[in-house]
Amino acid sequence: MKKATYLVTTSLITAMMVLGSCGLSMAGGTEILGAGATFPYPLYSKMFDVYGEQYAIKINYQAIGSGGGIKQLAEKTVAFGGTDAFMTDEEIKAAGAPIVHIPTCLGAVVLAHNVPGNLEIRLTPQVVADIFLGKITKWNDPQIVAVNPGVRLPDMAIVVVHRSDGSGTTFIFSDYLGKVSAEWKQKVGVGKSLNWPVGLGAKGNPGVAGLVKQLPGSLGYVELVYALQNKMSVARIANRAGNFVLPTIESVSAAAAVTMPADTRVSITDTSAEDGYPISGFTWLIVYREQAYAGRSREDALQLVKMLSWMIDEGQQFTEPLQYSPIPKEVAALADSIVAGITYQGTPLLAK
Amino acid sequence: MTTNAAERGVRGAHRAEDSFKWGLYVAAILVVVLLVAMLLTLLTSSIPSLRHLGARFIYGTTWDPVASEFGALPFLVGTLATSFLALLISIPFSLAISIFLGEYFREGPLSSFLKSAIDLLAGIPSVIYGFWGLFVLVPLVRALEMKLGVAPYGVGVLTASLVLTIMIIPYSASLSREVIQMVPRDLKEAGLSLGATRFEVIRKVILPYARSGIFAGALLALGRAIGETMAVTMVIGNSNLLPKSIFSPANTMASVIANEFAEASESIQVASLIEVALLLFVVTTIINLIGRQIIKRVSFE
Numbered sequence: 001m002k003k004a005t006y007l008v009t010t011s012l013i014t015a016m017m018v019l020g021s022c023g024l025s026m027a028g029g030t031e032i033l034g035a036g037a038t039f040p041y042p043l044y045s046k047m048f049d050v051y052g053e054q055y056a057i058k059i060n061y062q063a064i065g066s067g068g069g070i071k072q073l074a075e076k077t078v079a080f081g082g083t084d085a086f087m088t089d090e091e092i093k094a095a096g097a098p099i100v101h102i103p104t105c106l107g108a109v110v111l112a113h114n115v116p117g118n119l120e121i122r123l124t125p126q127v128v129a130d131i132f133l134g135k136i137t138k139w140n141d142p143q144i145v146a147v148n149p150g151v152r153l154p155d156m157a158i159v160v161v162h163r164s165d166g167s168g169t170t171f172i173f174s175d176y177l178g179k180v181s182a183e184w185k186q187k188v189g190v191g192k193s194l195n196w197p198v199g200l201g202a203k204g205n206p207g208v209a210g211l212v213k214q215l216p217g218s219l220g221y222v223e224l225v226y227a228l229q230n231k232m233s234v235a236r237i238a239n240r241a242g243n244f245v246l247p248t249i250e251s252v253s254a255a256a257a258v259t260m261p262a263d264t265r266v267s268i269t270d271t272s273a274e275d276g277y278p279i280s281g282f283t284w285l286i287v288y289r290e291q292a293y294a295g296r297s298r299e300d301a302l303q304l305v306k307m308l309s310w311m312i313d314e315g316q317q318f319t320e321p322l323q324y325s326p327i328p329k330e331v332a333a334l335a336d337s338i339v340a341g342i343t344y345q346g347t348p349l350l351a352k
Numbered sequence: 353m354t355t356n357a358a359e360r361g362v363r364g365a366h367r368a369e370d371s372f373k374w375g376l377y378v379a380a381i382l383v384v385v386l387l388v389a390m391l392l393t394l395l396t397s398s399i400p401s402l403r404h405l406g407a408r409f410i411y412g413t414t415w416d417p418v419a420s421e422f423g424a425l426p427f428l429v430g431t432l433a434t435s436f437l438a439l440l441i442s443i444p445f446s447l448a449i450s451i452f453l454g455e456y457f458r459e460g461p462l463s464s465f466l467k468s469a470i471d472l473l474a475g476i477p478s479v480i481y482g483f484w485g486l487f488v489l490v491p492l493v494r495a496l497e498m499k500l501g502v503a504p505y506g507v508g509v510l511t512a513s514l515v516l517t518i519m520i521i522p523y524s525a526s527l528s529r530e531v532i533q534m535v536p537r538d539l540k541e542a543g544l545s546l547g548a549t550r551f552e553v554i555r556k557v558i559l560p561y562a563r564s565g566i567f568a569g570a571l572l573a574l575g576r577a578i579g580e581t582m583a584v585t586m587v588i589g590n591s592n593l594l595p596k597s598i599f600s601p602a603n604t605m606a607s608v609i610a611n612e613f614a615e616a617s618e619s620i621q622v623a624s625l626i627e628v629a630l631l632l633f634v635v636t637t638i639i640n641l642i643g644r645q646i647i648k649r650v651s652f653e
Contacts, residue, residue, distance in 0.1 A: 064614065065614045065615045066615065067614070067615040067616065067617040068614065068615075070617065071617070157503065157504075159505060164585065164590030164603075164607075164611045165610075165611040165612065165614065165615065166417075166611070166612045166613075166614060166615025166616055167615060168615075188418070189416075189418035189419065190418065191417055191418040192417075192615045192617070193417040193611075193612050193615065193616070193621075194416075194417065194418060195414060195415060195416035195417070195418065195419070195421075195592060196591070196592065199591070200505060200507055200589040200590065200591060200601050201589060201590025201591060201592075201601075201603070201611075202586075202590065203585055203586070203590070203610075203611060207586065210486055211486075211507070214486065214487070214490050214491065214494075214506060215490075215494070215504075215505065215506060
């Protein structure tokens with residue numbers, strides 16, 4: 001008797017679990033899966049939370065890094081990827097079908113320092129490159145003193161702190177240095193992990209920030225969002241127009257005021273914009289232009305493009321409260337036209 | 353009827369014993385299969401790097417993902433330097449702890465408190481050791497470096513070794529304590545009856561008798577130090593250049609894999625990182641084999 005009861009209960013529970021999971025997936029309609037860059041993760045989770053509530057849809061974004069996002073999209077395990085470094089032509093070719101980039105917000109890399117006295121330090125591109133090449137080693141080097149009139153710089157060794165893990169932040173920073181210094185381009189190059197000539201490595205933005213706080217005289221690079229949240233002392237950097245620009249939400253958005261290519265795949269480091277902060281960059285979501293692949297239904301594809309167009313439009317209101325820089329109007333218009341060009345079996349999904 | 357039941361009982365016991373035996377076989381073989389499978393996976397996945405770099409991978413000192421040049425010597429040196437330095441520093445402490453708990457204070461509240469404190473030390477997640485190292489040890493080492501007049505980074509081989517020392521002490525200490533406790537009472541009493549002092553008994557009877565066990569504890573601790581990733585990466589400075597002194601920043605094999613694997617997009621970089629894992633596997637195996645030989649040689653007849 002006991003055994004029978006046991007059997008009945010277990011089978012009931014199993015049946016309920018099976019039915020329950022079915023019910024869940026039916027009630028939620030579709031779930032949109034995404035993966036990629038960690039930098040915009042706080043913003044995306046806010047956006048997806050609000051959007052998901054409004055339209056009763058579940059969006060699951062895994063912050064596994066830009067490289068992982070590209071890989072997962074190419075393997076078609078996710079519906080969209082997120083990346084801080086746009087895909088190269090070879091990478092798109094390797095993915096097998098055209099992939100479009102949709103800019104969602106802007107980020108910047110700032111130079112945080114730990115020079116006693118909470119000084120406001122100005123740096124020129126050449127000085128930044130020379131410090132990270134190990135050619136300038138003291139804070140009172142004549143080249144630094146020359147651009148900081150009135151600032152009493154100490155006779156202190158500069159301890160360079162860089163990222164030890166592969167990172168989109170490192171990519172943007174080295175992309176900038178490669179543009180402003182021929183020597184950097186030739187000796188070190190541009191990439192997510194580099195062969196650093198000098199300095200200490202630390203894992204992640206928190207690692208770099210922690211080490212900079214620990215070591216007097218240190219200079220490290222971190223994401224703007226991270227530096228703002230932790231109230232770190234950051235340097236003003238001279239842009240191409242010769243203005244020393246403090247990294248702020250506005251100056252980063254201003255950096256995007258350049259001539260944009262139609263596919264938005266552009267590096268805006270060393271921007272020509274007059275008030276733009278020179279070490280800025282877009283972060284993108286990437287999707288296949290033709291959505292009828294790997295058994296995706298028209299409904300799946302429609303949900304995805306609706307979400308994308310919401311993110312570049314209404315979703316932008318969440319950028320500034322979270323200390324991200326919104327994409328400028330002109331770029332949003334361009335992104336809109338890219339989303340409008342996403343098709344299902346050849347016909348655009350969004351009717352104009 | 354009763355004999356039948358008894359027979360059935362015996363047969364049942366046999367069957368149970370058989371299935372138990374088979375269960376053990378399967379479990380044991382599975383472990384070996386897993387080990388071999390791991391080695392094979394590492395080997396096949398690192399073929400592109402083995403082909404591209406050859407022996408340069410072992411003696412090369414440049415790790416440049418941009419130029420696809422991967423030399424793992426700095427990481428090999430970093431791993432060996434930090435783990436052996438940690439082992440060296442830990443030996444006096446773990447030996448003292450094990451003699452204290454295994455010989456002088458075998459029972460009582462103080463001893464059980466100390467024992468659980470040491471066990472707790474072994475259970476703390478390594479990221480906590482890393483944080484502690486970053487916020488407590490780094491300033492201390494920095495102050496020392498300023499006194500000595502070397503570059504005051506605070507992070508580097510020495511700091512990593514010190515964190516590792518604290519992490520591995522529980523392993524060697526508890527194993528050594530067990531073997532010291534197992535030294536036969538009559539041997540110790542014989543020593544004492546000949547007029548030896550307690551210290552002489554420890555030096556001439558207990559330590560020689562227990563030395564293979566103590567050595568095995570040290571080997572276990574070394575294995576833990578070689579594989580440690582998180583705590584080391586937080587305080588070693590992660591510089592891919594060959595360390596010049598114990599104050600230089602460096603990097604270890606485990607740490608470079610953890611740092612670069614997630615964002616490695618070039619297939620040659622992925623293969624090289626897997627080859628680092630293969631190298632770590634081989635190094636661990638070699639150290640274990642040498643260790644076993646030494647244990648065999650020093651064990652008490």
